[in-house]
């Protein structure tokens with residue numbers, strides 16, 4: 025098994041090389057040449073073992089150039105080192121018969137990105153060694169909040185790596201800023217820039233692709249790599265929790281072996297729901313993939329009509345991690361659906377970058393209709409979903425999960441389909457306390473986000489995650505900010521290059 029670019033079928037690499045490169049040189053994404061399968065017997069057996077063993081089973085099918093020991097080491101460093109607050113890594117909570125919440129936020133930053141970013145550094149450093157590269161890896165991240173912190177936690181003190189995160193000085197929430205400025209670890213750097221997220225991203229891209237900078241780094245035994253969501257090393261870990269969920273539901277007697285389930289995912293960059301699609305391709309019995317969006321509903325329209333059109337108003341919402349108009353990982357889905365035709369994919373995405381729009385073929389439209397159902401929630405509908413879940417079940421969801429709950433409700437109303445559902449819960453409600461409190465009718469004059477968390481604890485009865493409550497007593501380490509033009513100096517300074 026090998027990986028190839030969605031835009032060039034002649035470009036073939038091993039999984040280690042795909043993880044080291046992140047994105048293919050031609051701008052395409054790496055996709056597995058064939059899909060390994062998981063049988064019903066295996067799913068039954070996986071129900072009887074823990075999360076790390078389920079992860080071992082899935083990874084060994086996709087990372088065929090890794091040894092069993094290499095995979096085991098990566099998994100144990102990520103999921104057995106105490107950074108997840110629950111031993112099971114993920115939890116399934118049954119709201120009512122046939123409706124399950126898949127909690128993916130028990131990691132160190134209280135959002136589902138930890139599921140992948142806790143293991144990516146280990147997959148990456150192992151891959152670098154396997155690819156015969158004898159260099160230290162430097163990760164550069166531009167962040168609007170969540171990804172930066174999750175990457176910092178993942179790469180903190182990972183041997184052979186350095187990580188530097190740039191964030192817009194006035195573009196992140198107080199809690200997110202505190203999460204980053206108090207970051208621990210010997211190999212980390214956090215830098216505010218005087219500018220917005222676009223400035224940070226543009227600056228990082230420029231440094232990342234500058235051949236002169238690459239030469240300076242190389243002379244110092246260092247190379248750049250990327251931790252963003254198109255890296256195969258972030259997608260593979262996400263397949264694990266869908267396989268795991270099915271195995272768990274069978275084990276718990278909530279479904280019979282072979283029964284189909286529906287999977288509902290609050291979607292932004294299309295990474296998380298794509299992982300569910302891969303689980304289905306592998307043989308996990310999935311009936312519908314239900315794609316939930318917020319007011320930035322470009323995916324709802326695309327999955328319903330086959331027309332992708334990013335020429336529309338951009339909304340800033342209370343589910344900010346889904347405020348996206350170009351969903352990068354969609355390219356992988358389309359590649360599978362068009363019969364792996366890399367010329368066709370290159371054409372579609374050339375059109376997207378030229379006109380901001382493309383229309384899929386009739387065959388793809390048909391396949392999309394069979395696989396997916398799509399809906400979106402307005403801001404009011406999102407808040408209403410938080411309130412309703414709280415009232416009906418005594419359970420509190422965050423704003424992103426609420427979008428999925430709201431979209432699922434619309435799906436059931438429209439179709440009457442009561443197939444057992446797994447709703448991906450992507451963040452702890454404590455990460456977005458202001459919006460959640462408002463939805464629960466407890467909008468107030470709070471001193472800071474810690475006071476909001478205390479109030480939310482009182483209303484919801486849910487434990488405040490250790491990772492957030494601990495922040496209160498931590499001293500910021502990274503307090504300075506730099507001009508946009510000074511980013512390269514900040515990189516050199518972290519890497520101790522003169």
Ligand SMILES: *Cc1c(COP(=O)(O)O)cnc(C)c1O
Nearest residue numbers: 291292293294295296345450451
């Ligand atoms: C990143 C993120 C999402 C969107 O996930 P994609 O893989 O980009 O679709 C949803 N919810 C939260 C809380 C996130 O951080």
